[in-house]
Amino acid sequence: MLEVRDLKVSYGGVPAVLAVDLDVPEGKIVALVGGNGNGKSTTLRAIAGLNATDAGEIRLGGASINEVPAHERVNLGLSLVPEGRRLFARLSVLRNLQLGAYSRQDPDEIAASLEQVFTWFPILRERRTQLAGTMSGGEQQMLAIGRGLMARPKLLMLDEPSWGIAPRFVTKVLETIQEINARGVSILLVEQNLHKALAIADHGYVIQSGRIVLEGSGSELLASDDVRKAYLGL
Ligand SMILES: Nc1ncnc2c1ncn2[C@@H]1O[C@H](COP(=O)(O)OP(=O)(O)OP(=O)(O)O)[C@@H](O)[C@H]1O
Numbered sequence: 556m557l558e559v560r561d562l563k564v565s566y567g568g569v570p571a572v573l574a575v576d577l578d579v580p581e582g583k584i585v586a587l588v589g590g591n592g593n594g595k596s597t598t599l600r601a602i603a604g605l606n607a608t609d610a611g612e613i614r615l616g617g618a619s620i621n622e623v624p625a626h627e628r629v630n631l632g633l634s635l636v637p638e639g640r641r642l643f644a645r646l647s648v649l650r651n652l653q654l655g656a657y658s659r660q661d662p663d664e665i666a667a668s669l670e671q672v673f674t675w676f677p678i679l680r681e682r683r684t685q686l687a688g689t690m691s692g693g694e695q696q697m698l699a700i701g702r703g704l705m706a707r708p709k710l711l712m713l714d715e716p717s718w719g720i721a722p723r724f725v726t727k728v729l730e731t732i733q734e735i736n737a738r739g740v741s742i743l744l745v746e747q748n749l750h751k752a753l754a755i756a757d758h759g760y761v762i763q764s765g766r767i768v769l770e771g772s773g774s775e776l777l778a779s780d781d782v783r784k785a786y787l788g789l
């Protein structure tokens with residue numbers, strides 16, 4: 556589904572991502588884990604087309620998308636749920652969800668996606684007229700994921716969905732990510748919460764100082780001393 560090869564990204568000449576190679580096979584959940592400032596968000600934003608790349612190749616379904624602008628990557632099936640959620644705080648829950656479908660045309664299909672999102676997150680149906688900014692942190696995260704799903708992605712990228720939310724919401728969010736995946740959406744999940752992310756991932760990558768330093772199955776990485784070292788070394 557997604558192949559990233561030798562990705563390099565910098566900000567004003569300062570390198571942030573130096574060597575990222577990763578694959579998200581169709582139908583899988585892949586985790587990218589690492590501590591603060593190691594290049595996780597930069598990697599996701601580059602895949603989404605929001606950060607220019609210095610080098611490397613990003614392929615979706617076998618074809619290079621390096622030259623494809625961000626909004627067209629959405630049409631190709633890439634959807635990013637950004638770090639910090641980036642909701643429209645003064646718009647309603649429903650309006651935020653509708654904006655997630657901005658690139659789509661068919662009203663019946665959009666309505667079907669909305670119904671699916673409401674099935675996964677019933678609180679969003681109950682609160683559809685509430686202003687997004689007045690929802691709790693966990694509810695806002697559900698809304699951000701719901702908005703990402705309204706683009707009907709083939710690959711959903713989630714940047715720290717457990718950030719700033721209560722433990723019971725984290726569990727709910729991770730379970731729902733698994734349900735979304737079971738419905739055929741491939742997942743690239745960025746987390747600092749190593750255990751939570753690797754517990755649901757088929758495969759994981761550890762990023763440190765802009766480089767992938769380790770990879771393996773979720774259970775392999777959880778058992779690895781190197782993972783602990785990579786984390787302690789931060
Ligand atoms: N817009 C920007 N301008 C300049 N430097 C940036 C910008 N965004 C990120 N960086 C730098 O790039 C590096 C990687 O940042 P990035 O946000 O990708 O890390 P991260 O792994 O997502 O961290 P966190 O866990 O804190 O979200 C950091 O050194 C950061 O300061």
Ligand SMILES: [Mg+2]
Nearest residue numbers: 595596597638
């Ligand atoms: Mg980040």
